[in-house]
Amino acid sequence: MISKSQLLVTWAGLLISAWPLDMVVESFVQRLPPKSLLRATDTVVHGLIGGFSYLMACIICPDLVLHIFRCLPFLRFGSGTNKHEALDTLFSFCVAFMISCCVDLDHIIMDVMQIKRMPFQRGWFHLSLFPLGLTIIFYLSALPFHSQYCVISATLSILCILSHHIRDGVHHGLDFYPFGTTPVLPYWLYIILTLTLPISSSYLSSSLIRQLKPSLDSLTQSSMHMV
DSSP states (O other): OOOHHHHHHHHHHHHHHHTHHHHHHHHHHTTSOTTOGGGHHHHHHHHHHHHHHHHHHHHHOGGGOOOHHHHGGGGTOSOSOOOOHHHHHHHHHHHHHHHHHHTTHHHHHHHHTTOOOOTTOSOGGGBSHHHHHHHHHHHHHHTTTTOHHHHHHHHHIIIIIIHHHHHHHHHHOOBOTTSOBOOOOOHHHHHHHHHHHHHHHHHHHHHHHHHHHHHHHHHHHHHHHHO
C-alpha cells in the first residue's frame, strides 16, 4: 500500500531540487570560473533529482526497490536477507543519485584528456538517443526474458539519465546525435517532465511486473524443488 505521507515528502524533495534549488545553484555556478570545483554543485542537483525521482517510483512500485543484501552474496559477504527496509530505501536513493551524477563524468574526461568538444556534442554521456533506445529495449525485453531487472534498469535509465538530459535541455536542448538536437526546452516543460516521469514510469513498471509475477513465482518454485 502506498504511504501518502512518504510520497508527499519525496515529491516535495523532488520539487525543491528541481525548481528553487536548481535556480539558486544556476545563478551561483554562472559566477564561478570555468575550472572551479564548486561547479560540482550543479552535478549534486542532478543527483538529488535522480535520487528523489527513483525513490518516488519505489514508493509507488515497491518492486523497484534495490535490495542491498541481495548483492552481498555475490561479494561473499552476508546471507542475502535483510529485514531493514530503510537500508534498502537508502541504497536505492544512493544508486540513483550516483548514476545521475556519473552522467557528468564525460565533461571531466574531456577536460582531463583535453579533447576538443564538437559544436554538436556536449559529451558522450549527454547523447540522449542511446539511453532512450536502451530504455525501450529493456522494457520490451522484460516479458520475453521474464526479468524484473530489465524493468528496474529501464526505470533507472529514465529517471537518472534522461532526467539529467532534460534538465540540461533547458540550456542546450536534447542531443539525438546523429539526427540532430531539439530546440531548448522551456523551463515549465522541464519542471512538468521531472515531476511526472517518476509517476508514469512507476505505473508502467507496476503493470509489467504484475505480468511477470506468475512466471517469476513458477521459476522460484521450480528452483526450490530442484534444491
